[in-house]
Amino acid sequence: MLLTNIRPWGGEPVDLVIAGDHIDKVVPAGSAPDTEDSIDGRGLLALPGFVNAHSHVDKSWWGQPWVSYGGEPGTQGRIAHERAERDRYGIPSVAGATAVLREFVRHGTTATRTHVDVDLGVGLRGIANVREAAAALDHAVEVEIVAFPQDGVLRRPGVLELLDQAAAEGATSIGGLDPATIDRDPVGQLDALFEIAVRRNVGIDIHLHDGGELGAFQYELIVERTRAAALGGKVNVSHGFALGELPPARQAELVAELGAAGVSWTTVAPVRSAPLPWQEMRASGVAIGLGTDGIRDLWSPYGDGDLLQVARGFARLHGLRADEDLTYAVELATAGRFVHRATHGLVEGARADVVLVDAENVPDALVRAPRRETVVAGGRVVVHNAELQV
Amino acid sequence: MLLTNIRPWGGEPVDLVIAGDHIDKVVPAGSAPDTEDSIDGRGLLALPGFVNAHSHVDKSWWGQPWVSYGGEPGTQGRIAHERAERDRYGIPSVAGATAVLREFVRHGTTATRTHVDVDLGVGLRGIANVREAAAALDHAVEVEIVAFPQDGVLRRPGVLELLDQAAAEGATSIGGLDPATIDRDPVGQLDALFEIAVRRNVGIDIHLHDGGELGAFQYELIVERTRAAALGGKVNVSHGFALGELPPARQAELVAELGAAGVSWTTVAPVRSAPLPWQEMRASGVAIGLGTDGIRDLWSPYGDGDLLQVARGFARLHGLRADEDLTYAVELATAGRFVHRATHGLVEGARADVVLVDAENVPDALVRAPRRETVVAGGRVVVHNAELQV
Numbered sequence: 001m002l003l004t005n006i007r008p009w010g011g012e013p014v015d016l017v018i019a020g021d022h023i024d025k026v027v028p029a030g031s032a033p034d035t036e037d038s039i040d041g042r043g044l045l046a047l048p049g050f051v052n053a054h055s056h057v058d059k060s061w062w063g064q065p066w067v068s069y070g071g072e073p074g075t076q077g078r079i080a081h082e083r084a085e086r087d088r089y090g091i092p093s094v095a096g097a098t099a100v101l102r103e104f105v106r107h108g109t110t111a112t113r114t115h116v117d118v119d120l121g122v123g124l125r126g127i128a129n130v131r132e133a134a135a136a137l138d139h140a141v142e143v144e145i146v147a148f149p150q151d152g153v154l155r156r157p158g159v160l161e162l163l164d165q166a167a168a169e170g171a172t173s174i175g176g177l178d179p180a181t182i183d184r185d186p187v188g189q190l191d192a193l194f195e196i197a198v199r200r201n202v203g204i205d206i207h208l209h210d211g212g213e214l215g216a217f218q219y220e221l222i223v224e225r226t227r228a229a230a231l232g233g234k235v236n237v238s239h240g241f242a243l244g245e246l247p248p249a250r251q252a253e254l255v256a257e258l259g260a261a262g263v264s265w266t267t268v269a270p271v272r273s274a275p276l277p278w279q280e281m282r283a284s285g286v287a288i289g290l291g292t293d294g295i296r297d298l299w300s301p302y303g304d305g306d307l308l309q310v311a312r313g314f315a316r317l318h319g320l321r322a323d324e325d326l327t328y329a330v331e332l333a334t335a336g337r338f339v340h341r342a343t344h345g346l347v348e349g350a351r352a353d354v355v356l357v358d359a360e361n362v363p364d365a366l367v368r369a370p371r372r373e374t375v376v377a378g379g380r381v382v383v384h385n386a387e388l389q390v
Numbered sequence: 391m392l393l394t395n396i397r398p399w400g401g402e403p404v405d406l407v408i409a410g411d412h413i414d415k416v417v418p419a420g421s422a423p424d425t426e427d428s429i430d431g432r433g434l435l436a437l438p439g440f441v442n443a444h445s446h447v448d449k450s451w452w453g454q455p456w457v458s459y460g461g462e463p464g465t466q467g468r469i470a471h472e473r474a475e476r477d478r479y480g481i482p483s484v485a486g487a488t489a490v491l492r493e494f495v496r497h498g499t500t501a502t503r504t505h506v507d508v509d510l511g512v513g514l515r516g517i518a519n520v521r522e523a524a525a526a527l528d529h530a531v532e533v534e535i536v537a538f539p540q541d542g543v544l545r546r547p548g549v550l551e552l553l554d555q556a557a558a559e560g561a562t563s564i565g566g567l568d569p570a571t572i573d574r575d576p577v578g579q580l581d582a583l584f585e586i587a588v589r590r591n592v593g594i595d596i597h598l599h600d601g602g603e604l605g606a607f608q609y610e611l612i613v614e615r616t617r618a619a620a621l622g623g624k625v626n627v628s629h630g631f632a633l634g635e636l637p638p639a640r641q642a643e644l645v646a647e648l649g650a651a652g653v654s655w656t657t658v659a660p661v662r663s664a665p666l667p668w669q670e671m672r673a674s675g676v677a678i679g680l681g682t683d684g685i686r687d688l689w690s691p692y693g694d695g696d697l698l699q700v701a702r703g704f705a706r707l708h709g710l711r712a713d714e715d716l717t718y719a720v721e722l723a724t725a726g727r728f729v730h731r732a733t734h735g736l737v738e739g740a741r742a743d744v745v746l747v748d749a750e751n752v753p754d755a756l757v758r759a760p761r762r763e764t765v766v767a768g769g770r771v772v773v774h775n776a777e778l779q780v
Contacts, residue, residue, distance in 0.1 A: 066754050068712070069713070271661050271707050272709065302706065302757050312692075316660075321691055323458045363456065367692050368694050371761075
């Protein structure tokens with residue numbers, strides 16, 4: 001297949017020669033050989049498929065009738081509310097996961113790292129559902145699974161065994177959740193997670209909502225264990241609000257430790273969170289990924305699956321205004337490392353995941369987040385004329 | 391004209407009978423008399439036209455080639471940058487104002503209160519340009535003008551006379567700008583503005599960026615003068631960041647004073663600003679309006695004219711999650727008082743300004759901000775099948 005006359009990252013027009021599911025060649029526009037199977041890119045701006053580095057596709061009620069938000073505030077309040085209500089709304093389900101994954105595709109997301117609830121109630125059923133949904137879309141979105149103990153680990157005997165089983169059955173990572181405030185035993189939870197990760201050769205991706213010094217202490221515990229287990233590059237902190245809240249000197253120290261240990265970091269750039277020291281993180285090699293978090297679920301009514309809007313939120317939260325900084329925010333939305341891609345982008349050898357938008361340049365695309373005219377996923381046209389084809 | 395089968399605010403389906411530019415009757419769906427000039431609302435959710443209560447349509451470069459952001463930070467830095475660069479980009483111009491007003495229309499905004507720069511460089515030319523742009527669109531967006539001394543008042547001798555002239559020539563309000571930090575004379579600037587407002591019988595709308603107690607002091611000065619001049623209902627504070635930053639007791643005191651004096655308040659819900667005591671403001675009768683602020687201008691690259699997204703930003707900033715609170719955020723985006731409308735809404739006698747979106751209910755519309763399927767402005771269809779008709 002040929003995708004002609006597109007402008008990667010707003011640069012000079014090129015043609016993409018796509019062979020099967022990957023990009024075979026990138027050549028100057030007009031120089032690719034004629035073929036019957038050709039799509040006219042009309043000089044549109046081309047970006048790589050977006051990578052949603054933190055989602056929860058198992059628990060959305062997208063596409064179902066509106067559910068009013070309720071329950072108590074706080075992490076534990078939300079967990080309890082979700083456990084009490086989810087059955088009533090048929091969560092988790094294949095249909096629910098499929099519906100939200102289709103919204104991902106419509107907005108140009110072609111890969112996601114999704115946390116999937118694993119607990120004593122649903123066991124590993126959520127993971128099976130999400131896998132079935134991904135297959136139903138013929139993997140238009142590549143789905144990488146984090147087995148996520150949303151209801152706690154040590155405080156729920158039996159969950160560790162479920163995480164171990166999930167890892168044995170192909171989850172790419174196991175998750176954790178506020179080792180201090182949820183399990184009340186930060187060392188215990190982390191030691192148990194790292195033991196499984198080493199034994200099963202999987203990654204770890206920990207939700208850390210705890211703020212200030214309590215959060216910072218758990219960062220340190222994670223760094224120490226990542227070094228000891230030589231798991232650099234395989235450990236990620238999600239949310240990690242504490243980092244933005246710390247005084248500058250303490251923050252700088254922690255950023256350096258995270259970088260040296262190879263711990264990465266994902267955020268959904270919440271409006272009310274403390275801005276990150278993103279320049280220092282970049283300089284220290286702390287990879288940042290962007291995600292949507294839950295979308296329209298029992299935790300929050302917000303979200304629509306558009307990672308370009310999340311990137312814009314990141315940019316606004318951090319007051320980015322210069323062209324190169326606005327472009328950086330979009331680069332964060334295409335970080336292939338969070339779905340373990342060695343190559344990701346509009347380059348030869350990468351999976352053919354391409355998003356076309358009618359924008360002058362990358363900053364223009366970021367601030368307007370215009371509709372996705374065309375999306376190609378794994379060499380297949382999944383959005384055409386802004387209409388979903390899957 | 392007949393607009394059939396729409397659901398105002400997500401309620402029961404109705405037909406709107408539109409006579410000329412206003413809504414003549416609201417009747418249950420299917421009960422309006424047949425007419426040739428009928429539009430099928432397809433059961434879509436209907437909202438009143440959005441009211442952009444704080445815009446700067448004179449200085450956008452929307453529709454022109456991308457301009458990279460530059461200059462020094464801070465209010466004074468931005469003012470200097472804009473003054474140095476605006477001629478190069480042909481700011482202000484009729485074409486520029488027309489382009490951004492069309493984006494307003496495309497997103498369902500049918501009325502705006504716009505601040506228009508008045509200074510020793512452009513004089514009143516910006517106001518003339520904006521009026522011409524509004525007329526070019528046949529007033530699809532009703533434009534109310536604030537003569538805005540962006541470059542300062544007292545520090546620029548001659549500006550007061552320009553404001554006076556603008557008021558004499560039909561500006562609805564005159565503006566002010568950080569009386570303390572820009573003019574270095576809060577009492578002097580405010581006294582001068584109130585003198586003109588009383589004499590010319592116009593309103594006052596003051597940009598107040600100053601934070602903390604310095605901002606609070608100027609709030610007090612504004613309240614005192616509003617009471618003394620009996621200008622309740624005609625004075626507005628824009629941005630007013632200080633209010634969110636004050637300790638709760640001081641905040642409560644100030645909110646009560648604003649309410650009693652009849653001072654209203656507009657915000658663009660910036661991501662990094664302190665949340666407002668919106669419940670207390672509501673209880674005290676401090677009207678809140680939402681605006682886009684500048685869009686893609688020499689101050690900021692952000693913005694696209696979508697007031698529903700601004701409402702969503704307000705909702706996220708304040709952590710709104712319950713249905714009634716999400717609905718309240720959309721109500722703020724339709725506050726007709728900020729353009730001096732006695733009646734605004736999907737009710738008999740109001741100007742026929744209607745926005746149709748494919749949403750289940752108002753919270754659903756807020757969190758997704760879906761495309762505007764149809765927009766009617768002053769009885770005229772200005773967006774049809776999501777395509778701009780003006």
